[in-house]
Amino acid sequence: MREYILVFLIGIVVCFCLTPACRSLALRVGAVAKVRGRDVHEHATPYFGGLAMFGGLAAAYLMASRMPFLSRYPIVTQDSLVILAGAGVICLVGVIDDLIDLNAMMKIAGQVLAAGVLVLGGVRMQWLPWNDGIVTLDPAAGILITVFVVFLCANAINIVDGLDGLAAGIVAISASAFFIYAYWLTTEEGIARATTAALVTVVMCGMCVGYLPHNFHPAKIFMGDSGAMLLGLLFAASTISLTGQIDPTVLNDRSGLWAAYVPLLMPLIALGLPFLDMFVAYTRRTWQGVWWFVADKQHLHHRLLQRGHSQLGAVLLMYVWTALLSYSAMCLGLFPSPITAGIVIVVVLASLAFVILTGRKTPVESQSHFLSRFGARRRRRVGSRGEHD
Numbered sequence: 001m002r003e004y005i006l007v008f009l010i011g012i013v014v015c016f017c018l019t020p021a022c023r024s025l026a027l028r029v030g031a032v033a034k035v036r037g038r039d040v041h042e043h044a045t046p047y048f049g050g051l052a053m054f055g056g057l058a059a060a061y062l063m064a065s066r067m068p069f070l071s072r073y074p075i076v077t078q079d080s081l082v083i084l085a086g087a088g089v090i091c092l093v094g095v096i097d098d099l100i101d102l103n104a105m106m107k108i109a110g111q112v113l114a115a116g117v118l119v120l121g122g123v124r125m126q127w128l129p130w131n132d133g134i135v136t137l138d139p140a141a142g143i144l145i146t147v148f149v150v151f152l153c154a155n156a157i158n159i160v161d162g163l164d165g166l167a168a169g170i171v172a173i174s175a176s177a178f179f180i181y182a183y184w185l186t187t188e189e190g191i192a193r194a195t196t197a198a199l200v201t202v203v204m205c206g207m208c209v210g211y212l213p214h215n216f217h218p219a220k221i222f223m224g225d226s227g228a229m230l231l232g233l234l235f236a237a238s239t240i241s242l243t244g245q246i247d248p249t250v251l252n253d254r255s256g257l258w259a260a261y262v263p264l265l266m267p268l269i270a271l272g273l274p275f276l277d278m279f280v281a282y283t284r285r286t287w288q289g290v291w292w293f294v295a296d297k298q299h300l301h302h303r304l305l306q307r308g309h310s311q312l313g314a315v316l317l318m319y320v321w322t323a324l325l326s327y328s329a330m331c332l333g334l335f336p337s338p339i340t341a342g343i344v345i346v347v348v349l350a351s352l353a354f355v356i357l358t359g360r361k362t363p364v365e366s367q368s369h370f371l372s373r374f375g376a377r378r379r380r381r382v383g384s385r386g387e388h389d
Contacts, residue, residue, distance in 0.1 A: 001183070003064070003067045003069045003070050004070075004179075004183070004198065004199070004202050006063070006067075007060045007063060007064050007067075007070070007199065007202055007203055007206070008060075008202045008203070008205060008206040009206065010056070010059055010060045010063050010206065011056045011057070011059070011060040011202075011203045011204075011205070011206025011207045011209075011210060012056075012206045012207075012209050012210035013210065014055055014056040014059040014060070014210065015052050015053055015055065015056030015206070015207045015210030015211050016210035016211070016213065016214075018051070018052040018055040018056065019049060019052040019210075019211060019214045019221060020214070021052075022048040022049065022051045022052045022055075022221070023046050023048065023049075023214070023220060023221040025048055025051070026046035026047050026048035026098075026221070027046050029099065030099070031046060031047040031048055031095075031098045031099050031224070032044045032045065032046050032047065033045045033046070033047060033222050033224070045219055045220070045221065045222050046220075046221050046222070047098040047221070047222050047223075047224035047226070048095070048098065048221065048224060048226065049211055049214070049215060049221045049222055049223035049224060049226075049227045050091055050094050050095070050098075050223045050224055050225070050226025050227025050228070050229075050230050051091065051095065051226060052210075052211060053091075053207045053208075053211055053223065053227050053230055053231070054087060054088065054091045054226075054230060056203070056206065056207040056210055056211075057084065057087060057203055057204075057207055057230075057234070058084060060203040060206065060207075061080050061081075061084050061199075061203065064080065064199060064203075065077055065080070070199060075196070076195065076196050076199060078121070078122070079121070079122070079123050079196040079241050080196060080199060080200070081121075082117065082118060082120075082121025082122065082123050083118065083121075083123060083196070083200060083233075083234070083237045083241070085117050085121065086114045086115070086117040086118045086121075086123075086233055086237065087114070087230055087233055087234060089110070089113055089114040089117055090110060090111060090113075090114035090154070090229045090230055090233045091226045091227075091229070091230045092110075092226075093106075093107065093110030093111070093113070093114070093225075093226075093229065094110075094224060094225035094226030094227065094228070094229045094230065095224075095226045097224070097225040097226070098224040098225060098226055107225065107229075108151065110229075111150055111151050111154050111155075111229065111233075112147055112150075112151070114150065114229075114233055115146055115147040115150035115151070115233075115236075116147075118146060118150070118233075118237060118240070119142075119143050119146055119147075123146075123196075123237060123240055123241055124139075124142040124143060124145075124146040124240060125137055125141075125142045125145040125146050125149065125240050125243055126142065126243045127243055128145075128264070146236075146240055149236045149239060149240060150232070150233055150236045150237075152236070152275070152278075153232035153233065153235045153236040153239075153267075153271065154228070154229040154232030154233055154236070155232065155278060156232065156271055156274035156275050156277070156278045157170075157171060157228045157229075157231050157232040157235070157271070157274055158225060158228040158229060158232065159274060159277055159278045159281060160273065160274040160277055160278075160300075161222075161223065161227075161228045163217075163311055163314060163315050164215060164216060164217035164218060164219035164311065164315065165212055165215050165216040165217060165219065165315055166315050166318060167223065167227075167228055167231070168208040168211050168212050168215055168223065168227075168231075169208070169212060169315065169318075169319050169322075170271075170273065170274065170318065170319070170322045171204060171205075171208050171231045171235070172204075172205050172208035172209055172212070173319060173322045173323050173326055174235070174267070174270035174271055174322060174326045175201040175202070175204040175205040175208070175235070175238075175270075176201075176205045176326075177266075177270055177323075177326035177327050177329065177330045178197070178201045178235075178238060178266055178267055178270055178326070178330075179198055179201040179202045179205060180330055181266055181329075181330045181333050181334070182195055182197045182198040182201060182238075182242060183198050184333075184334055185333075186198070195241070195242065196237075196238070196241035196242075197238045197239070197241050197242040200234055200237055200238040200241065201238050203234075204231065204234045204235070204238070208231070211223065211227075217311055217312050217315065235267060235271065238267065239264065239266075239267040243264070265329065266329050266330070266333060269325055269326070269328070269329035270322075270325065270326040270329055272322075272325040273300065273318060273321055273322055273325065276300070277300045280300075300318070304317060304318070324347060324348055325348070328344040328347065328348065331344065332344060
């Protein structure tokens, strides 16, 4: 545990110290987030927070490779280097996007390329739970699922990166819960405590904590796609690597197949808010007849602002939701029982009820929301008459 703590602190310090330099570089090359109609920030803000995160990741991995405990297991060192290479690829794609605004297809191609680096290095999905055990995936299925998981995580975190400090805080909370679970699993089962999943998640948590002082409201820098897609790939890699290093059939299963499902469900539940927001956004856009990657201003954090929450209040509220989901999933993994599940459900429902009862639209926001909807309907009616005439 001491070496994990040291790696965590290195991620914090290096990312914190690199962020101002990356901000200056972004201003120098013109990588700046201008104010658009769907944005919340009021002033142009530089990107390249993802570069500072990648620097913290590289420094933490370098230190881990020199530590007796973490470097003792070749699979951890090898997988970490592969993940670092994939992270470099996706971060580079994000940097290019922050500079020249790549289209959606090119960003997806970059995500697939980064996932390909993981697959070539041996970091791919190995198994899935099925019936009374697990099914080992053939190489083709493992590759496809790996690419899909990377795509899913990268875009989920990219979508939730809409308010100052939101994405970094959500990932820090989710990664901390995943780390605790991964470390506890090895301790409880008496297997090697050094795992790639634990190393990736603890470093990811350190990177985000070191970056947050610069990104918290009012933000001095944005992570951009270079940071959002980087965090998504790391979260995906931690999930995928866990399936390659821990065989659920040897675990002390105290609740049916729960031990087999938790390593896969834990990260999905921990990132429940980003995944939910992404699913709703893609469904909404498809229903409206536009491409699923066309951005809008109807995400969960936007709706919280419309209900009268301040930007800081909306961020803190989503932190609480993330903590509830992440640590509830962790508790279910540590203490699987119907009582634990019941307590988790009650707590989550109570938090949702609290938000519904306390969040109210201000009169100005309600009026502007009504006028915008009325204007949209009027334009649609006028447009319809014009087409038929």
